[in-house]
Amino acid sequence: MSELLLIDDDRELTDLLAAWLGQEGFRVRACHDGSHARDALAERTPDAVVLDVMLPDGSGLELLKQLRGEYPELPVLMLSARGEPLDRILGLELGADDYLAKPCDPRELTARLRAVLRRTQSGGSSDTTGNIRLELGDLSYSPNRGVAMLGEQEITLTVSESHILEALLKQPGEPLDKQTLALLALGRKLTLYDRSLDMHVSNLRKKLGPHTDGRPRILASRGRGYYYAP
Numbered sequence: 134m135s136e137l138l139l140i141d142d143d144r145e146l147t148d149l150l151a152a153w154l155g156q157e158g159f160r161v162r163a164c165h166d167g168s169h170a171r172d173a174l175a176e177r178t179p180d181a182v183v184l185d186v187m188l189p190d191g192s193g194l195e196l197l198k199q200l201r202g203e204y205p206e207l208p209v210l211m212l213s214a215r216g217e218p219l220d221r222i223l224g225l226e227l228g229a230d231d232y233l234a235k236p237c238d239p240r241e242l243t244a245r246l247r248a249v250l251r252r253t254q255s256g257g258s259s260d261t262t263g264n265i266r267l268e269l270g271d272l273s274y275s276p277n278r279g280v281a282m283l284g285e286q287e288i289t290l291t292v293s294e295s296h297i298l299e300a301l302l303k304q305p306g307e308p309l310d311k312q313t314l315a316l317l318a319l320g321r322k323l324t325l326y327d328r329s330l331d332m333h334v335s336n337l338r339k340k341l342g343p344h345t346d347g348r349p350r351i352l353a354s355r356g357r358g359y360y361y362a363p
Contacts, residue, residue, distance in 0.1 A: 140167070142189045154242075174204070181209070214234075
């Protein structure tokens with residue numbers, strides 16, 4: 134049974150979501166401000182976090198930034214009552230794995246959470262040592278750990294970034310169309326005007342940087358998708 138930490142100052146909403154998610158097989162802890170959320174995280178790390186953009190003692194985006202520094206592989210789904218495109222973009226830029234506008238359909242929230250948890254728990258196939266590593270030039274990636282290595286530098290990736298990199302490294306130089314990549318990386322298809330995948334790819338590009346000769350590592354092929362340039 135997966136444990137969720139629900140962080141939202143709307144107590145009526147958290148009660149409703151906790152009751153729904155409990156019926157769907159989740160254990161739910163709820164916090165209504167950033168301070169209590171930090172205490173709850175220090176006490177026990179959940180399997181995923183549902184985080185509202187607006188909190189009474191600060192911005193949920195600031196808390197997300199802290200979470201990404203302290204718990205880089207922890208899946209985070211953002212909620213926003215405003216549903217502003219800027220909030221969505223900022224949340225994804227800061228490393229949120231997915232984003233929903235409030236009021237959200239509890240069934241949609243459940244589906245999104247299950248998708249991100251499947252990606253967290255899927256990992257990679259293992260050899261007899263329990264480890265697998267994808268290597269291409271100066272870059273190596275361990276699906277089991279969700280960590281990329283550039284030479285001696287370790288780069289920790291979010292769940293979504295990990296699955297994007299794994300998919301691209303498995304067919305270097307060959308474009309992977311966005312819908313296929315979205316299913317692999319996000320666990321769902323892209324909707325109209327949905328830039329979630331593009332934002333995750335942009336974050337991944339920033340973390341990996343260019344090749345030593347200045348060439349980009351991840352390129353977009355118009356109408357065909359993204360690919361890793363060896």
